[in-house]
Structure formats: structure tokens, C-alpha cells
Amino acid sequence: IPGVGLKFYLQFTTVNYRSGEDAGSCFATVLYPKKRSPPTVNIKCTYTRDWKQIQEEDKRFYQKLTHQSKPIIANDIPDSHGNIEHALLPVWGLAVAGSSYIMWEKSTENLGYFLAQVKSARQQIRNSKSVEFEFIVLLHEIPTQKIIRCHMHLSWSFGHPPKVRYSCTSDNDQPEDGSGMELGSDAGISHEREENF
Amino acid sequence: DQVLHIVPETLQQVQHLQHLCSTSLLDLWKPLLPEDIWAGHDLHIRVPAPLVQEVKDSLDQHMISYKVLIPDVQELVDQSMPRETSSHRQIPEGYNYTKYNSMEEIYNWMAQIQKSNSELVTQHYLGKTIENRTMYYLQISQPSSNAKKIIWMDCGIHAREWISPAFCQWFVKEILQNYKSDPKIQKFLQNLDLYILPVLNIDGYIYSWEKARLWRKNRSPHMNGTCYGTDLNRNFNSSWGSVGVSYNCSSEIFCGSGPESEPETRAVVQLIEKKKSDILCYLTIHSYGQYILTPYGSTTKPPNNNEELMHVAQEAAAALMGKYGTSYKVGSTSLILYSNSGSSRDWAHMIGIPFSYTFELRDTGTHGFLLPPEQIQPTCEETM
Secondary structure: OOOOEEEEEEEEEEEOOOOOOEEEEEEEEEEEEOOOOOOEEEEEEEEOOOHHHHHHHHHHHHHHHHOOOOOOEEEEEOOOOOOOOHHHHHHHHHHHHHHHHHHHHHOOOOOEEEEEEEEEEEEOOOOOOOEEEEEEEEEEEEOOOOEEEEEEEEEEOOOOOOEEEEEEEOOOOOOEEEEEOOOOHHHOEOOHHHHOO | OEEEEEOOOOHHHHHHHHHHHHHOOOEEEEOOOHHHOOOOOOEEEEEOHHHHHHHHHHHHHOOOOEEEEEOOHHHHHHHHOOOOOOOOOOOOOOOOOOOOOOHHHHHHHHHHHHHHOOOOEEEEEEEEOOOOOEEEEEEEOOOOOOOOEEEEEEEOOOOOOOHHHHHHHHHHHHHHHHOOOOHHHHHHHHHEEEEEEOOOOHHHHHHHHHOOOOOOOOOOEEHHHOEEOOOHHHOOOOOOOOOOOEOOOOOOOEOOOOOOOOHHHHHHHHHHHHHHHHEEEEEEEEEOOOEEEEOOOOOOOOOOOHHHHHHHHHHHHHHHHHHHOOOOEEEEHHHHOOOOOOOHHHHHHHOOOOEEEEEEEOOOOOOOOOOOHHHHHHHHHHHO
């Protein structure tokens, strides 16, 4: 779009992050404003699984996290050899969801990201009303091949999308902060998707 | 999946259990049929993992007590499978191809492989790394009077891509293990020699084991030892330094102080230059992304034999997908990935090797460089 940026129309299928099973499909438009981030995204998805079931699983996960007697603390997910402890898979999922906000905000038409590793995860038990975690995540930046280190604070109240605050550094760069993507409805994004693992 | 042990007490409980079994299609181990469920008699049911919580909740709701007889059915199944014994004389006893092996293990493995397969395998000196470690490649060659064409494959040019050296080791094992029984392999080796370099960037690989798992480059010192590493896959003399690189040592895509500035690069170049008229195919193995990449990265202008290059790659991708459904994208680096110069693949093609490919193995970002060891076998099998 002359003077504005590049707009892409996408149709894609999704799979469950853990099982690889088909999870549904989406239509989306992505607008990259000239040389800036973040891109503007509009997206609509259909899900293969029953919505109620997903919500119920989420609820159970949420209850479990908010009723921990000891905070969950873990490092290196996956470890150097690619292993993830079964019990930590949901924590990994939470980090994946949170990191996706960071990656979205930083993406441009020339820079893309993947989550390389969760360096550390520390739950903060404040009250039973929300799930709070401090993460350190490593992002793999393409095509520079850089590894970006981000401190991410994730806060999740059931029934709302998780809120993410972050601060990233990569060797030479100045630290860049952001408070990710608290998704409002005017962005037209189906944010329920982000809650579900 | 779990197996639950229940002893129903009342007719109501029996009825509820019968209902549960038939509506949820649970796997009755004892008795065989829902109609044979009786009060006071043992009931064993296998509940698929996704239903475990739901079923337990339902039992609780109906005040039916249960015991977990088997907490993890898969675990039991795995344990009861006979371990695959390496009864093959040729393959080192107990070498584990389904885990990531350290450089020390790989060095030992190379020596062993040559020793126990001396009719086919010879280990050759290639050169030295910047930290003075020895680089070896394995030559798999059927003794014959006629000159043969060569297929070259190198792994581990980027330190953090651990699945790559794992694949080279697997490849060698597969060829040697099945040589006697597989006519396809015999035919292959009648006319072709295989040169395999299991780890190109040895210093980097070791560094990723000991110090920094996500290290990529080699370990050459710059700026008085305040900065380390050249990206070996930007260091070859193929439009060196022109695009997709950095001239700054602190970058992961630092192309070095000049083309072939690194000893690892020179070691590979020397050998390939010498044999180039006999080399039919150059393969270099990376991760991740699931691509088969053709030249060039430095320009979108297609190579002279592009049609054939693409056709062969597409056949390979189709065969790969046939194994486990894994999908690979095929195309020129500059078109489907990003621009870069100084890659070994581009260089091999530019000096006249007709078939030159970069493989980016599993996955597409879920685990990235940290691919779980359970995926080593399927990745290698499908790529084979």
C-alpha cells in the first residue's frame, strides 16, 4: 500500500503446540507499517476442539497455578538436550504465549522471531486472584541470527488475556522495554486464543 | 493413559459404570463386556489420557472409589519392549545414535567405525581448527577398479545445530548396517563414494556443550581476544561479504576478515577443490526450518541447472514427507529464506559442483535448536 506499508493476506492451519494435532485454521491480515513495528494484525480463527472443553482445561490449569503451596521455579526449558519435564510443559506453554506478544511487537517485515529457550521461570504467589510469573526468555532473531534476552513479567487473570511487561537486551543494543499488547477489542483480535494451551 | 481398579458396591454404581464405559468408549480390561460388570467384582478399565480427569471426577461424583492400577500405560509398554541390541559386529557396541553425543564421543566413534568396517570405511585428516583440534572426515568406499564419483556431506558448520552432527552419525550407521542386506545401497556404492564430515565446526560444537548452548560461529579470536567467532557459513568465497553479513565480530553473521580467513573453511575448500571434478553432489546439513535450499543466497539469479536442481530437491522432499508427514519447503535461499553471501553451498556450486544443497532439518521453531532427543530418530529416518 503506497506510502503506508506492506499488507499480507494469510490463511493457515494451526496445530496444538504440545501434541502436534490439528487445532483449527485462521484467516488473517498483517500490515507492516514502513520499517516500524509492531505490525497490525486482524485475525479470525476456527477451532477443531470444543470451546467449552478448552475453557474447562484452562480453568483447571488456572486453579492449579493459583493454589500452589510453593511457587514454581524452573530453569532451562527445554534443557540443552531438548528435554522438557512433563510437569513443566504447561509452564513452557505459558512462556510461549507470553513471548508471542514480545515477538509480535518486535516483528517487522524484515525481522522475525522464534522462542529459542526459556532460561528461567519464577512464579510469584501474591494472591489467588491472578497468576504471576517472571520469565527470562531467549528469542532467536532472523535473519540476524542474534539471540535476544528478554525479561518478561506475565500476569494472568482468568477470563482475560495475559498481560506482559518486558525488557530485552542483545549484546550491543540499548535495552528496549515494552508493555506488550494488552489486547483491546478495537484491534479486532480474537485474543481468547492466547489463553488456551 | 491410566488403568483404574474399581469394585462397584451397589447396582446403581454398576449401572453408572456400564453407562460410562459405553458412552466414553473406555477400554475394559476386566471384564470384557459392560454387561459382565457385577457388584462386588473387580473392574479394570484403561482410560485414555485426555479423559482421565473427567472419568475420575465422574467417579467421585457418584461416590465410587477407585485405585490407580497403572499410572502410565505407555511407560509400561516401553519397558516391556526388548531393547534393540546392537548385535551387528560392524556398529560400535552400545553407541547411542538417539542421543546427542559429545565431540569426544564422536572422535571415538569415528575411530571405532573405521576399525570395525575397514573394508568400506577410512578416516582421513582434513585439517585443523583455530583451537588446533583435528578435523577428520570418513570415506565410505567400495573397493573397485573403476573411478567413482563423490557425494560430500558435512554437518555441524553451526555449533548450536546439534541435530545436524546427529544426522551424519546416523547416516553412516544406516549405510554400514544395511550395506549387506540392501541392494539399493550396494548399487549406490558401486558407482559412488561417500565423504562424510560429521562435525565441521568442532571448536564451536564443544563450546556449545561446555559454555554457551546457543553459540553459532567458530572460536577465532578478534580484536585482541575481546570478541570471538566467524560465521563459517558466511566465510566461503562466494560473493563474500556482499549481502546478509556483518563486518562486525560481535555479530552472529560476521563473515570474517576475508574470504576463507578461517582454518576450518580452508580445510574444507582444499579438499573439495582437489576433488571437484569428481564431486557430483555437495550437501551441507543445518537446522532448523525444514527446508531444502538450492543456490544462491547472494543473488536471485537462478543457477544454470536450476530446473534439474529443483526437480531433484522436490523429489527428495516428497520422499521425506512420505515417511512421517513432515513437510519441507524447497527453493533458492534468496527467494524462500533470506539473502546471504559466502555460504558453502553457493561456493560449491560456483566452482562447478552441479548438485549443491543446504538441508535445514526439524523443526519449524517449536523447539528450534533444542530439538528433543526423541525426535533424533524420526528426523534422521525421514531425511535418510
